[in-house]
Amino acid sequence: MTSRLLRITTFVLLAAGSFLLADGCWIRTKAVLAQILLQHAWQESLDNKGKEVKPWPWADTWPVARLRVSRLGVDLIVLEGESGEVLAFGPGHLPGSSDIGDSGHVVLAGHRDTSFRFLQYLKNDDLVTVQRADGVTERYRITATGIYEAERLYLPQKKHAFLSMITCYPFDTVQPGTSLRYMVSAAPSAAAVNSVAEERL
């Protein structure tokens, strides 16, 4: 009797454990695989002068920008929206913030354990490039990093181009729903002042 119970328990544990492990790994794999599909959609979007191209037929989002940090080898396609479905595939552009390419405050959000894990390694003066759907590339320089409470994370609208990237904080905790956010802000790189440094990059 007990041995049977134990066998069932073992089986249940095995099944549940495998499922959770696989699911956890899948979330991460999905984020990596999706970016490959997204690169294709992005290229198509660029070829068609900024047309909104859905990466797969049933997607409810489309690529809006390509985000690169050469120092960290980061190359990501940014999607429109901030829902869980969008963020599962890559960083998302907050619809409430300015459109990429418009002058104003552009806000991106991404998962701390997949797409935006690299935010923790960004330092002041790091160079971030954003390629817009019309092919133009904008350069930003990191000006600030900080930790904020999600509930009070009101970002000022700006008259000029400004980029903020948000992810969950702390980075290395297993708990998924924290109330803190890590934010990295970047201002357009002042070409005249920093042109020498940029050439080197």
Next chain:
Amino acid sequence: MTEKKKNGGSAAPDPGNVLFVVYVGFVICVILLGMAVDGYSGELPDSPVQQDSKKIRQGELLYAGDDGKLIRAPQLSQEVEIYISAMTARTMVRQRFINNTRSWQEAVYVFPLPDESAVDQLLMRIGERVIVGDIKEKEEAKKIYETAKKEGKKASLLSQERPNIFTMAVSNIGPGEEIEIEIEFQQVVRLDSGVFSLRFPMVAGPRYIPGAALSNSGEDGGKLQFSGSGWAVDTDRVPDASRITPPVALKDEPERNPIRLMVELAAGFPLARVESLYHGITVSDGVDGVKLLHFDGVVKADRDFVLEWEAAELTEPRAALFGEEQGDDSYLLLMLSPPAQPVTEEALPRDMVFVLDTSGSMAGPSIGQAREALILAISRLGRRDRFNVIEFNSNAVKLFDHSVAADAENKERAVDFVRSLEAQGGTEIARALDLVLDGREDHGRIRQIMFLTDGSVGNEEELLKMISSRLGGSRLFTVGIGSAPNAYFMSRAAAMGRGSYTYIGHSREVQQKMRELFRKLEHPAITDIVVKSSSGRKLEYYPGPVPDLYAGEPLLVSLKLPGGVAEEGLEISGRMGMQLWQEKLSLQQLAGRPGVASLWARKKIRSIMDSSAQGVAEESIRRQVVSIALEHHLVSKYTSLVAVEEKPSRPVQEKYVSSALKNNLPHGWQADAIFGGTARTATPAHLRIITGLLLLLAAFFLCFRKRLFR
């Protein structure tokens, strides 16, 4: 969860024990249930960050008001009464906390007061009852307040976060109840170039918080520090950031914290002009030449109130002396306008460095005013002068590598540069100071630094230390820009930098205020000022040593005469360029004035606090400040006022909510905002992988045991 699982495994008794199996099954059920509610509920009970966030979230519970709208926090309305008498003013601020929510509330309000205000009175009014606040050491006062709060008693605590930022905490405001807090303080009227002025700030503007987030990685296991109710995390450079950054109301939110204000102005001489610079005000005549002023209705608290008045010609007093007896001692406040400085043939050749703050908080009208002021200053440079321009936000950038001659070409280039500047980014004043202060005594000419900023920073002490240690022969002139500049920082920076400070609150003031500043820059200052008793008795006076006086500035010192006034006078001497200046004052006609002793104590506290910039140990400073503050009943960095009701009013079993009251965004600040906190920026992947691995481990463990006991 993971903890439980481990314990369950290791504490397992005989494998044949059914209870063990039931327990394992139960743990699995709990885990699976947890997953079913989508990972997000899978919170670790021991996570310190989680405990933090629970504490923080308390204030965000929603309660429906009578009109069906959601009310989160008690509301606040304020009444301010200012009584100005010649050179001193006593202000009464009544803060009425009204709880329209359905729960017991604790209200925490972070608010500004004039820098240098000597706060000596706290009254708590509950209906008819009045409770008078006691002065205690800060930690003790906090303990008294916290105990009262727990016991359900109404209590209020007034503590100082910065010399111009205070926190009022009021506990156990019942549903539908109202508690009125009255605080009183003493301040000195400012006199500059014949214009008397008084500033009353109404909003603690958001400040730039530099530095890395603090966490006690040691004992507390990497806990992030939110010691206060603000939006910023404490950092290594601003360890109390969360206490000086009250939440800010956005543009689309209803107006809050309405203020009624009245002023009784007894200048002591016929007036040529009385003007409120930024608020509509009605002026009427009282008896004996006293002017009565009041706001037209209620005013939104979003910018500093500034009152200016001027004496009718030739009636302006050149010297004034006020006294107060306290115990055996006499305290004096002396104001003396030195004679006009001699005009030199041609202004001395100078090396000017203009430093302009182009941080995000300067966006809007502020940057426009600053640009205008700076262009005016550049155009004013003489042929023999040299200059440079430095712009800073998150970084500091020099226009020229070295100071250049102020010829037409260079001036034009500088003006073009200034015109092109936009406001964005952080406020790293330290980087600008690093570029401009070289510690050198001799630059071969007079080196003057004009620093234009709103001073919206939280790391004032760090910056003041830097100025004090690296000033050398340079002189620092601060120009405060905007509707709610950090007046404390601007005036202290100027004092440490041995220069003067100027405020520009509106673009229409730029011309006039800058003209006054140019006069100061172009005339030699009065230096080496000493105040002595004619009988040789030792005097304790503040500020000591007396700072250099620039054109138009009066000498203003607080003195203590131990043992009271005797038959003697005061002797004041100083140097004006090559000439000596000396004056004698009799102590016979002393106008009695309550509050002069408080002002002396406040100045003494400031002087002690300033010694930290010279490297005096914190503990020694604390001891000295506590002793003087307790004696004079003053709120300081180390002492707070606390008032507690005798009987509890909240039944202990009932819960209360703690709310941080919002400040308005300063007038003219860019208020449109994007809410960035909605996105769920973490996946449960990590949690699932770990839980999955643990379950597999448990399965193998069971397998192993089975084989072992078979």
